[in-house]
Amino acid sequence: MLRKMLLAVLASLLLPAMASAQSSRKVLEDFGFFGNWAPDCSIPATPTNIRRHAYNTQGGEVHFTESVTLNTKRNIYAVFEARRIAPDKVLLRIQLNGKDMQNLTMKKENGRLRTIYNEKADGDFLVKDGIVLSTGKETPWLTYCNDKD
Secondary structure, three states, X not given: OHHHHHHHHHHHHHHHHHHHHHHHHHHHHHHOOOEEEEOOOOOOOEOOEOEEEEEEOOOOOEEEEEEOOOOOOOEEXXXXXXXXXXXXXXXXXXXXXXOEEEEEEEEEEXXXXXXXXXXXXXXXXXXXXXEEOOOOOEOOOEEEEOOOO
């Protein structure tokens, strides 16, 4: 009897997380988020040619990485939630490198992806209306790359 109760409690704790991962994965599959992306797929990662790789882990979680150069450590993003907020936009609740929680809004247009908003947990924006606030430059449009990462 105690074992059944423990299993029921464990299942009640795990099922919402599993359902969230599955629903986030479905939202991002439907949005066309997975795969390799870059402003220019024909050249390696550079500060102006960020390479993104979005994938499912073996455990079913959604992650993506971003490379700025070939010789630097990639940023790893874990997706905790994904919701479609418009036909051409998704809102992601992400964690950067196991530390910083952020809200990221991505727009997809003509098969390309772009970051429109990136808000830190404290409410400060890194990207607002498609502009990187630290540089004043627009976020790049990323094109789907057919290469493997």
